[in-house]
Amino acid sequence: MSTNAQGTDTPVVESGVSRFLKSSIQQVFVFAALILIYVFFMFAAPNFAQPSIFLDIVQQSAYVGVMALGATFIIATGGIDLSVGTGMTLVAVMAGVFLSGDWLNLPLGGGLILILLVGALMGLLNGLNISVLGLPPFIATLAMMMVARGLALVISGKSTISIKNPGYVWLANGELIPGVKNAVLIFVVMAIIAGVMLNKTLLGRYAIAIGSNEEATRLSGVNVRFWKTMVYVTAGVFMALGAILYSARFGFVQPAEGVGFELNVIAAVVIGGTSLAGGRANIIGTVVGALIMETLKKGLQMMSIAQEWQLVVTGVVVLIAVFVDIVRRKRATAV
Amino acid sequence: MRLLRTAVAVPALLALGLTACSTSTPAGSETAAAPAESTTAAAPAESTSAAAPSESEAAPAGDLPKGNGETIYLVSKGFQHRFWQAVKEGAEKAGAEYNYKIEFVGPQAETQVTEQLDMLRTAIDSKPVAIGLAALDSGAAESMLQEIKAANIPLIAFDSGVDSDIPLTTVSTDNAAAAAEAAKHLAELVGNKGTVGLICHDETSTTGKQRCSGFQDWMKENAPDIKVLQPQVAGEVGLAANTAKSMIQANDDLVGIYGTNEAAATGAIQGANESGKEITVVGFDSGKTQLEAIRGGTQAGAVTQAPVLMGYETVVAAIKAINGQELEKVIDSGFQWYDKDNIDDPEIAGNLYE
Numbered sequence: 233m234s235t236n237a238q239g240t241d242t243p244v245v246e247s248g249v250s251r252f253l254k255s256s257i258q259q260v261f262v263f264a265a266l267i268l269i270y271v272f273f274m275f276a277a278p279n280f281a282q283p284s285i286f287l288d289i290v291q292q293s294a295y296v297g298v299m300a301l302g303a304t305f306i307i308a309t310g311g312i313d314l315s316v317g318t319g320m321t322l323v324a325v326m327a328g329v330f331l332s333g334d335w336l337n338l339p340l341g342g343g344l345i346l347i348l349l350v351g352a353l354m355g356l357l358n359g360l361n362i363s364v365l366g367l368p369p370f371i372a373t374l375a376m377m378m379v380a381r382g383l384a385l386v387i388s389g390k391s392t393i394s395i396k397n398p399g400y401v402w403l404a405n406g407e408l409i410p411g412v413k414n415a416v417l418i419f420v421v422m423a424i425i426a427g428v429m430l431n432k433t434l435l436g437r438y439a440i441a442i443g444s445n446e447e448a449t450r451l452s453g454v455n456v457r458f459w460k461t462m463v464y465v466t467a468g469v470f471m472a473l474g475a476i477l478y479s480a481r482f483g484f485v486q487p488a489e490g491v492g493f494e495l496n497v498i499a500a501v502v503i504g505g506t507s508l509a510g511g512r513a514n515i516i517g518t519v520v521g522a523l524i525m526e527t528l529k530k531g532l533q534m535m536s537i538a539q540e541w542q543l544v545v546t547g548v549v550v551l552i553a554v555f556v557d558i559v560r561r562k563r564a565t566a567v
Numbered sequence: 568m569r570l571l572r573t574a575v576a577v578p579a580l581l582a583l584g585l586t587a588c589s590t591s592t593p594a595g596s597e598t599a600a601a602p603a604e605s606t607t608a609a610a611p612a613e614s615t616s617a618a619a620p621s622e623s624e625a626a627p628a629g630d631l632p633k634g635n636g637e638t639i640y641l642v643s644k645g646f647q648h649r650f651w652q653a654v655k656e657g658a659e660k661a662g663a664e665y666n667y668k669i670e671f672v673g674p675q676a677e678t679q680v681t682e683q684l685d686m687l688r689t690a691i692d693s694k695p696v697a698i699g700l701a702a703l704d705s706g707a708a709e710s711m712l713q714e715i716k717a718a719n720i721p722l723i724a725f726d727s728g729v730d731s732d733i734p735l736t737t738v739s740t741d742n743a744a745a746a747a748e749a750a751k752h753l754a755e756l757v758g759n760k761g762t763v764g765l766i767c768h769d770e771t772s773t774t775g776k777q778r779c780s781g782f783q784d785w786m787k788e789n790a791p792d793i794k795v796l797q798p799q800v801a802g803e804v805g806l807a808a809n810t811a812k813s814m815i816q817a818n819d820d821l822v823g824i825y826g827t828n829e830a831a832a833t834g835a836i837q838g839a840n841e842s843g844k845e846i847t848v849v850g851f852d853s854g855k856t857q858l859e860a861i862r863g864g865t866q867a868g869a870v871t872q873a874p875v876l877m878g879y880e881t882v883v884a885a886i887k888a889i890n891g892q893e894l895e896k897v898i899d900s901g902f903q904w905y906d907k908d909n910i911d912d913p914e915i916a917g918n919l920y921e
Contacts, residue, residue, distance in 0.1 A: 277817060278817045278818070279816050279817050279819070280817075282816075284816075285816060288812065288816075288841075292809050381675075385647055385675075390647035390648075391649065391855070391921060392854065392855045392856060392921070394855065394856070394859075405841075478805065481805075481808075481837075482804060482805075482808070482833075482837060484855075484856060486803070486804060486830070487647075488647060488648075488675070488676060489803050489804070489805070491676065529809065530809070530813055533799065533809070533810050533813035533814070533817075534813045534814075534816060534817035535817070536796055536797040536799075536814075536817065537797075538797060538798075538799070538800070539770075539799055539800035539801070540770075540800070
């Protein structure tokens, strides 16, 4: 992708060149891991070495990937969002309410705006709970996770909602570029937007500054409460996009799903080299992190490896990724 | 001791209950006073016709005494899923016929073993006259089963077997036989050759295991020319779709996929659609997406259980146990194959849910 989307290291003042080098090493590392895994499966899994398989991987990782882009901002501030999995389901249920023929049956454009607003609203609530009420992000979003799950079940009446709107389904399954599903396109576009936002806008800059040293950021005159809230609102919008990608792929919503998806989102961000301690974020890393997770799944599935081993392998990869990143950073600070 | 006391107390209280009923709610007393034979005999017949072997023994004897609003506690595997709502419906029907109060609970998702154990704890603490349990994890409940036994509360297993001799009987779909039925139809549909994939929704419950192994066993014995892939576990649609797609892409000669529940089968269809290949998909149970796919022709068919009858039989078995009657070790609540030709037959439609 573009140089706009490069990662950002410690906010300590340093020359642009050294910063570029550092973030490049980080990106090279996750890329190398992805390529290594990919090449392995090209030999190990039958029929894996095809362009269509790569597109499948991007398509299948799109909804987790897009939500992980938003979560990168939250994690950059040193926060966490546990509500992104069930929140996604709640947004998807609302998408059903707005667009399904059995419910409100709104026109597509209006429906989409409302869907994004629901995501933004959930992010706003998380943000206010954290920055105004002062709740720890873990607790605030844990509570939101349960509320979202409950509401998704209540609103849907616990039953599947089908969204037959052809325009909606097209958003994920259509092919604006022949041979490439729109979900892939949306993922790429959103990654570029997120990269620009992280590196070139106040929102991204302040998110990293807050994660690095919240007090110092506040003392330097930044309205930390406002910007933190905005970070959660932004992540809420990305979550809503993830919900659209997920529900549009199938054309229906099952209100009980989404539990545990937040962990995939967090894992993608962490594999990508964004620090859970805050102050460091990397959009390309997040994209590659999401791709690594899905490549592992796809390859192991195509090798006919049982589900339980897929989980074990994914867990081990998360461990290795984070460990190598820590070692690399220690060395960097030691030198 | 407890049984004896109940046996003495029931007829006495029954008389009181009936008088109370007839003064307050005429409708209720009508049901209660109606001859037991006619109502109970009709119930299994209208619910299913597949349970032929079990029907005679399952049809409750007319002399089964009515209760007096005592509570029978059913701890199911789920609550929100329509399947469990149908079980609940059947249980409440039997409860109304024999005048027992039915308490029906279940965890939010079929993976929440500990939440179910907490519910079982609440059930024991409320001292019901009988408990029905559809165990999510047969092993995990063992110590509580001992407690139930020590408290002399009759325990009826339903849906899933429990690996223990404490339950007096198990009311369940013969999942292995039902899965074999799915295998038989899939083999026929693909012309008895090629490779078939298997997507299982769960591998910790007895039900989940039997739905997988029943299919594999039948194929091994009866279809030597069909190669069955290593089963993959996927409990939700997204994962099932990705899994199915991977199977199709990795195996050029894949002709069919069997999904062991609604999510698995629906995911398999999505995966086949996205891969652009013609794959014969058979499923298990029903649900909106599966019904639509079968009507629309993208899914070949599915095996359905008889959830209403299952709930009904569980409560009847509990009442028999309360009254000290002998129970068969296993009570089959039946299954049926359905496809777009017979999906609207009344005897099948009653067991299908959206």
